[in-house]
Amino acid sequence: MEVNLLSYTKNPQKIIYASARQCYSKFSAYSIYSKKDKLPSSKLKKFIAELVKRGHLSPLEHVSFTFAASGISRICTHQLVRHRIASYSQQSQRYVGMDDFDFVLPDSIKKDPRAKKEFLEAVSYLKNKYQKIRGILEESSGLDKEKINQDLRFLLPQACGTKIVISMNARQLLHFFAERLCLRAQWEVRGLAAKMLSFSRKVLPEIFDGAGPKCKKLNFCPESALDCPLYPNKK
Numbered sequence: 001m002e003v004n005l006l007s008y009t010k011n012p013q014k015i016i017y018a019s020a021r022q023c024y025s026k027f028s029a030y031s032i033y034s035k036k037d038k039l040p041s042s043k044l045k046k047f048i049a050e051l052v053k054r055g056h057l058s059p060l061e062h063v064s065f066t067f068a069a070s071g072i073s074r075i076c077t078h079q080l081v082r083h084r085i086a087s088y089s090q091q092s093q094r095y096v097g098m099d100d101f102d103f104v105l106p107d108s109i110k111k112d113p114r115a116k117k118e119f120l121e122a123v124s125y126l127k128n129k130y131q132k133i134r135g136i137l138e139e140s141s142g143l144d145k146e147k148i149n150q151d152l153r154f155l156l157p158q159a160c161g162t163k164i165v166i167s168m169n170a171r172q173l174l175h176f177f178a179e180r181l182c183l184r185a186q187w188e189v190r191g192l193a194a195k196m197l198s199f200s201r202k203v204l205p206e207i208f209d210g211a212g213p214k215c216k217k218l219n220f221c222p223e224s225a226l227d228c229p230l231y232p233n234k235k
């Protein structure tokens with residue numbers, strides 16, 4: 001899996017500060033934003049950390065992060081895109097042919113030579129059939145490449161690799177991390193969340209140092225997990 005931070009809102013601390021102060025000030029956010037050029041960064045950080053502690057989170061929505069992820073499976077992105085307060089652009093299996101598709105091999109299967117052999121054989125079988133059916137359709141259907149790809153993708157496994165661009169605002173990132181860093185979340189989406197958190201922390205530690213699975217804030221596990229090593233469940 002490869003994850004990179006492509007971009008984030010310029011002057012994020014000043015934007016959050018001006019938005020938060022706007023709620024209580026007779027001056028405009030623009031004048032607050034402009035004046036605060038000289039406010040020491042340590043004060044801004046403290047102010048923002050306090051906002052997060054108090055749960056005054058709407059100012060965080062004005063700052064967003066854009067990530068690029070690749071080498072993840074469609075299983076992972078299917079879970080990712082359930083998070084609705086975000087924007088996504090994903091590699092198409094219609095415009096991009098998948099004749100020699102990448103795939104994600106889970107560790108449990110990788111570690112077991114017999115299971116790995118069966119898995120690789122199944123992938124190779126599917127690739128072979130994908131290419132064969134392409135040949136047949138090209139010869140007889142009269143359909144163009146896109147239309148053929150569009151139907152051929154019905155054959156692709158969920159392990160199929162994909163590439164996606166993700167934009168989320170800082171508030172939604174906190175929520176995404178709370179859900180997907182939970183040890184009950186699936187390992188691949190958890191790995192993606194961990195990498196996104198590590199980038200986010202470098203940009204805004206005052207917000208993201210405290211981010212993590214929801215139990216971290218609650219001090220108990222809200223899931224019905226009896227075996228979680230982090231926190232006991234509510235009962």
Ligand SMILES: Cc1cc2nc3c(=O)[nH]c(=O)nc-3n(C[C@H](O)[C@H](O)[C@H](O)COP(=O)(O)OP(=O)(O)OC[C@H]3O[C@@H](n4cnc5c(N)ncnc54)[C@H](O)[C@@H]3O)c2cc1C
Pocket residue numbers: 082083084085175176179180182184185186
């Ligand atoms: C460990 C784990 C297991 C899961 N298992 C399953 C499963 O078996 N089956 C399954 O279908 N899903 C499953 N999910 C997905 C889960 O149900 C959510 O769809 C997913 O986590 C997205 O989060 P969210 O609902 O908080 O929404 P987001 O889209 O991230 O939105 C953030 C918040 O905005 C608010 N919001 C957004 N849209 C609406 C809306 N339309 N109406 C009201 N409020 C809204 C909510 O407060 C929401 O929490 C699982 C998730 C996890 C973490």
